[in-house]
Amino acid sequence: MTDEDPRGIARRKLLQYTAVGAAMPALLGGPLARAALAATDDGLPDYLPVPAGAHGPNVNELGYYVGRIKGNLYWITDSNFQCMFLTTRTGVVLVDAPPSIGGNLQRAIDEVTRANGRPNRVTHLVYSHFHADHIGGAGLFPKAERIAHTETRRLLKALRDPRRPLPTVTFDDQYILEVGGERLELRYHGPNHSPDNIFIWAPNQETLMVVDVVFPGWTPFLDLAVAEDVPAWVRAHDTVLKYPWKTLVGGHKGRLGVRADAELQRGYVHDLETSARAALAGVDFTPFYMRYAAVDGNMWATMNEYLKATARVTLDSVVAKYAGKLAAVDVFAPSHAMAMVMSLRLDLGVDSPGGGTIHP
Structure with a gap:
């Protein structure tokens, strides 16, 4: 690959x-x-x-579901992949752009922003990590400021994939993103699933997004989520549970996670x-x-x-x-x-x- x-x-x-x-x-x-x-x-x-509890909400006739997590934080899923976005006074902050959802990302954003009267343009796009299944739709938002870990940029630069434009802003340990009255805290806790996988924390919404670590309701994907560093991936479960979140966006499958999901998978x-x-x-x-x-x-x-x-x-x-x-x-x-x-x-x-x- x-x-x-x-x-x-x-x-x-x-x-x-x-x-x-x-x-x-x-x-x-x-x-x-x-x-x-x-x-x-x-x-x-x-x-x-x-x-039955492993399934999420049904998608609409276009193949997606969009729902509110809390406040101005929303999530999108096609029942296999998922991501989240914040609506703000000045634009939208999107976290990941799975290609399987594709053009439905903007459709879902339009649906939400029409209802809450906020701008629908994606001004910022956060990459959770470099893998194409989660950011292969990033090219749909060419004017967005793209934020990622330093290692993500290095890996993408070597790959030269036009579907995954290089980040315009990078960080090593922590990056605080404040846009239009909303806030996300991006943190790097070391390698786990991939060398660059980060934790995205929405403190006001009590929501954590970390991809390819916890799969709410499901066992992990093949080979322990194809983790490049298995011991670090195992330890990442403890890091996930140290955050005081109430909602988890795991990047895969069709529903959001609760703390019992993370505890159950850690036990497994x-x-x-x-x-x-x-x-x-x-x-x-x-x-x-x-x-x-x-x-x-x-x-x-x-x-x-x-x-x-x-x-x-x-x-x-x-x-x-x-x-x-x-x-x-x-x-x-x-x-x-x-x-x-x-x-x-x-x-x-x-x-x-x-x-x-x-x-x-």
Whole structure:
């Protein structure tokens, strides 16, 4: 993917090459998971039903929903992506511009500003981070002042994507944006999902926007939200909960978040880590080595089967505990388990039995 930093591409390829994708049905153990992945007549698997609470409001005939969060702060969703905007006395501050919503961003803004009698022109556009799925529609607002972290500008400059114009204003640690009587506080707490992902805090509206960390009502996306720094992404859950917010804009899916959503996902991630540590301590490497590497030197086969077994043990308790609580836990939990196992081994240096540290 050309819209990502090479470090992220390399990390994800490492995870992919362990064959977790091809082995997803085998990774899920237990009757609940086996039933969820039973083949349908078209050859595609079935998955557990999505809990009703995971869904948000219905979109309109144009494919979007716009609603008030509090005061002059609003949010837009197409049921898969979401962003937010502030109406002010002098113009609109938009935070992110997902290309999947596209022209409906301005339509939603027009709908709101007509009702509250404020200007509809987007004067400021904040980038949460550099990924195209969240700011690939930024080119629709060429006259806006674009604000982002310094690292975002560096990454975008290398990519040269006209859909994502370079930021015009950058910051390292904190930036206070005050426009037309409204205020947003932008803060960088270090890398997590990406090297540049920031926290956008609307203090007057008690609303926090942080993208690709918490997915209200859902489990995270593939490979722990394709986090480039898994330990930092895990820690970001604690940072999220340190803010005194009442409403969370997570960037994905069709509803806003409440504090119980962040607490539930943090519990899921911590349970996953605890289970992965236990699996690394308990799964014996020896039979895999003797079956493959000792016979014909096929260390890749050894590692593939060992890692799949470790991920499978990791999942034994986690999927059953969160089924019915978090949507799609049976869809992406296998990749979460593999990502956690690999991060514990590579990032945190957790050793495995049967030969000491195992190198990929």
